[in-house]
Amino acid sequence: MQDATAQMAMLQFISSGLKRVAVPSTIHCDHLIEAQVGGAKDLARAKDLNKEVYNFLSTAGSKYGVGFWKPGSGIIHQIILENYAFPGVLLIGTDSHTPNGGGLGGLCIGVGGADAVDVMADIPWELKGRHPEGRRHIDSERRHGSQRGVFRTGRRIHFVHRNGYHLQHGSRDRGYNLGLSVQQPHEGLPHRNKPPRYRSV
Incomplete structure (x- = not known):
């Protein structure tokens, strides 16, 4: 808080x-x-x-x-x-x-x-939600895209960018932050198969 x-x-x-x-x-x-x-x-x-x-x-x-x-x-x-x-x-x-953490x-x-x-107080946290609406982000390396996407109020966004791994962490966390700034409950980008290197430092 x-x-x-x-x-x-x-x-x-x-x-x-x-x-x-x-x-x-x-x-x-x-x-x-x-x-x-x-x-x-x-x-x-x-x-x-x-x-x-x-x-x-x-x-x-x-x-x-x-x-x-x-x-x-x-x-x-x-x-x-x-x-x-x-x-x-x-x-x-x-x-x-808070959604910045979604970048991880x-x-x-x-x-x-x-x-x-x-x-x-250990009261279950609940969220009204619908089926996820996928939004594909533009490949940041090819078209100069970043975390921008199409967002609609009242929808849950599942980030499905096939090249999400190419987004720098800063782009990932800002994308998640943008999601909640327009009241979007959202699911995470899949992480790389290997554990993040920063955890082993």
Whole structure:
């Protein structure tokens, strides 16, 4: 969860009476930092203005078993991509960029804070869906295509690009992000047969 939505989500979870979250959960303090002057000064200003919020999220997270990424740790969708997303994962997040993790072969979906509370409380997460509608992406090497495709609201998109392996990771994660930006539940691009090299480094 990002810090702007995590406040209400944590209050709702606390009111549930549960002692700990049922699934691994994290809070990321990045949304309340405003870019005005420059990195260090903006971070110091955010820490001063939002001290009470950060203290609440930190202590509530500690009490209920929720990981806490303090202000200055990085942007939530990049942290998710580098630390939590992997092929086959179902990841629910409260940031609109959560689908970036789809570039690694996971099903990563951005939801509202109340949906996140349901997941943390071990209530099954549900999604209305129809049969997948396949969309073939243009081969990025031949026609200068990338993650662009045809999206329609209310449809589930299954990325079936036969040359999906040729897309750079940046194109893959942006494609997934675009999918959810227009409210598209979606399935992952198949991963290469070999495990990703970055996991063995």
